[in-house]
Amino acid sequence: MSIIKRTHHNCDEHYELTSIQKLFTCYGCKMKGFGQRYQCKFCGQNLHSECRFPKNIISHEFFGGSIFTFRDEPFTRRDRNNRKEYSKCCDACGKDVCGFSYHCETDNLDLHPCCRNLDRKLLIDDTVFDLRPKVSSRCKSCKRRKISDGDRDVPGWAYVSTCDKYNFHVFCMLEMVHEAWMKNGEMGLEKVELRQLVKFSGNKGSGRGAVFETMKSVLKIILAALLGDPTALISSAFVELVSRSLG
Template identity: 35%
Template structure:
């Protein structure tokens, strides 16, 4: 649910206003990368993902039917924790199951079960037996798989790409740089699993790239067609 302006316990000084930006940001709640829809404090340069700003006190996830995930402002306990969806560290806002000790980043907890733009349709799986199009390995984290069964992408691999490409996104540094230097490039990122005629091979790579665009937009917290298009156009540069 979207509100034009909200107050949030993590930033009591000022209200946060909804805005839509094509520029990447670091969420001050979950500490992860975001793009698109966010709640922002213009005075303090404080940003929250939509899923972090308008959270649910508790959620259930179809992958963990016996778990009740409670929303917390910080990870419980004093030991390092990781997200069971993307396998990345949890350092801020989190959905935590006290019984099973599972953790989910807010954006990972809200990953759509289906991504569909009318041309590419991908389903979210907890575990895949097919190899990832990025790393070539099986298993690992949650994955998106295309309905045609040609493209599999680990959520963890997409996270890796983002973090490798945006080393200085934290604390808001690098804002004066061209955006295309901080968006992952498709070059050399996808494993080639086809040996077809040139035209079909190009189409295969094009569809794989489109699949990757949609997974990236979902991981960034805004799986809209517009953001997928923005990410896609920027990824094609360089």
């Protein structure tokens, strides 16, 4: 679990909609974003659109009958050293809830605002990818069906192709973004090698090149969807470097 470090600035009246082709951390939900965001013109803090204008009450089709209310503070508990830590994880992606969220008290469910807003379908190279709350196949990245870090076991939403050949946990994609950010800074995605993300097996010979080309398109669009980049501009340098990493 992450240890909490929070500050507060009264910027509500000074946010302006802008678009910068760089990664950012949302001040509201603490998740990553790319491109379009609301930015404070004085202190530079950034917010996802969903975090700038949250709804008081929501529902979600994956949790029929559950009613979620907006929270601007995360749930916390004390660790063994009596320090505060986050005590909830998102039931969509499996990552800690560190800021803004939607919580269902009755069913003990939690959603990041950006996860709640994920596209249900993506069209990639004439193949439809469905966002699914449960999957039967293994994720192409972690090679598992569920997400587990030792403390919890979350089914984990995933984007799955209609042919069932390609399956990516939302969690695994976000982990790739986070690791690249921590190691390489704002343009970290440009330095990510595809082989570090996807564990291929049995793809050898002439057919492997075609698989990699398909995978590049898949990753490009899913990353763009997760980071809120509708134009997919985040993919240009990333895809080029992926190509070189596969040489």
